[in-house]
Amino acid sequence: MRQINRKWTFLLLIIALVFLQACSDEKQKFELTDSAVILAFGDSLTFGTGANPEQSYPAQLAKLTGRTVINAGVPGEISEKALERLPELLNKHHPQLVILCHGGNDLLRKLNVGELESNLGKMVDLIQQSGADVLLVSVPKPGLLMQASPVYQRVAEAKGVAIEDSIIAKVEAEIEWKSDPIHPNAIGYKKIAEQLALWID
Template sequence: MSAETIVVLGDSISAGYGIEAGKGWVDLLQKKLEAEKFPHQVVNESISGDTSAGGLARIDSALARHSPEWVLLELGGNDGLRGLTPKQMHDNLNEIVKRSKQAGAQVLLLGMRMPPNLGKRYIEIFYQVYPELAKEHDLPFVPFILEDVALKAELMQRDRIHPNADAQPIIAEKVWEYLGPLLK
């Protein structure tokens, strides 16, 4: 693949869980790049249910196969939902960022927040992993990929965890808001 590859390493949010094939935010991002005349190809390396540990286990092969210019890192939500420690998540995401940079890729970190039923303290500690990593590695960072989606029932699937088809263009725009200027 060319140096103009963007790899999305994520979980169900990026894999398009419950969404018709070709209609997820990652597919819409590819269409946006084409419409804006960018030469980039988006490769979706996302797996529903994946954790930061799963992403770490897969990053080397994804980097070797695609030699991306960018890695959009959207992991951590399942770590939080499974109650894994924010330190484990930090260490895994930190290593993914390091390996991506060593391979010559730039990283855009896509932040996630946890639902309130997990408790205020855990939610705050969990969320702080993202701005901390962004600062440690001087990374561009989307504070919350589901910012304009998560609290709107009409944009969420029945499980209240996964965004529905109507939410996908909003998520794609949120990512584009940060990625677009970086590509220019």
């Protein structure tokens, strides 16, 4: 009898662990109004370098979500300049959600990582002060492994914001999804848009 009870206890424990894992894997969703504006703020990965304008991830995300998505990507921009540019865009568009994907040029140019972290943190502060939510998107550090730079996790944890930590690195690791060594092609941008769409209700 005790052996049967132990088996049931073990089975119930396994079921509970599976349930808890499923709950932990459930992605946070941003509940946006139908008229919500999403500001996609970043550099060339946001702009859509390597594809036609309608194939950029903001353009594809707009189609997937039915929301207005502003493409505020500037190719070649470093985080210091982005921090200067952000307030005007927040005041102009009044977004409900800002997708912040920046810092790739800082990493490529091997600029000070501490300054990148500080600039990203200040951008998050500005976005939150405007009343918008933040989805921080990690960019991989240069190298063969294409792993997201840990700076993004540190910022997300410090500021308590949601983070999409894998999709850019995943796209960058697939030659078939890229137009050049750095930038995605239309398929790559579609993959990014599809993943980001999972965050939005």
